[in-house]
Amino acid sequence: MKIDPTKSLNSYYSVYGNYRSVYDDVMSWFGATRLGCVAFLTTAMRHVEIEIPQEGTINGKGISINTEGFESYLKNVLKWTVYVDAADQLRPGDVVITQDREGYIGHPDHVYMFHQWLDQNEGIALVIDNQLNTEKDFIHPRNIVGNHINNVRTSYTPYARHYRCPSAESS
Numbered sequence: 322m323k324i325d326p327t328k329s330l331n332s333y334y335s336v337y338g339n340y341r342s343v344y345d346d347v348m349s350w351f352g353a354t355r356l357g358c359v360a361f362l363t364t365a366m367r368h369v370e371i372e373i374p375q376e377g378t379i380n381g382k383g384i385s386i387n388t389e390g391f392e393s394y395l396k397n398v399l400k401w402t403v404y405v406d407a408a409d410q411l412r413p414g415d416v417v418i419t420q421d422r423e424g425y426i427g428h429p430d431h432v433y434m435f436h437q438w439l440d441q442n443e444g445i446a447l448v449i450d451n452q453l454n455t456e457k458d459f460i461h462p463r464n465i466v467g468n469h470i471n472n473v474r475t476s477y478t479p480y481a482r483h484y485r486c487p488s489a490e491s492s
Contacts, residue, residue, distance in 0.1 A: 326370075326414075326488065327413070329370075329414070330369050330434060331413040331414030332414075334365045335413075335436055340454070341454075342368065344361075344454055346364050347364050351386065354452070357451040358451045359387060359391045360451070362391070362432055362434060363375070373385065373394060378390055388430070392429060395484045401484040402484065402486075404483050407483070408444065408465055408466065409441070410483075412435070412485065413435065415434070415484065416434060416483060416484040417432065417483045418431075418484070419431040419477070420481040421478075422478070432450070433463070434449045444464055444466030445462055446462070447460050447462060448463045448465075463477055464477060465479065465480040
């Protein structure tokens with residue numbers, strides 16, 4: 322039976338001690354949480370043996386530090402399946418890409434790992450990223466559709482698409 326990297330990522334990254342290990346690793350080579358969403362997620366992926374380089378670029382964009390380089394690597398090198406405008410199909414461990422940063426066409430604003438739905442009908446998910454890092458809040462709610470619902474912060478850039486390892490599609 323083939324190991325599902327998407328499930329492995331979710332199982333690993335959703336344990337606080339493992340998240341702290343990722344945090345410590347990111348601090349040792351990247352040095353910050355600010356603007357570190359790609360650094361956090363690619364480091365977590367390396368921790369579960371998903372082959373993604375810490376250094377290296379695609380089209381001049383850093384694979385482990387830039388949303389464009391990271392997304393290009395997922396799509397063109399790892400050959401992960403992209404789901405566009407399909408938030409209702411998210412599964413634990415999927416890599417979420419948000420809409421573009423305001424004023425920067427073609428530059429997604431943020432990436433994070435989808436953990437689970439908190440309220441799928443309202444578009445509120447539990448996610449893991451670089452933004453909160455205490456044991457109490459490292460898995461935190463995010464309104465991924467961008468509407469103001471149930472007092473969940475809405476200044477987040479909304480979901481655009483997500484990626485899943487092809488071996489995870491049938492499981």
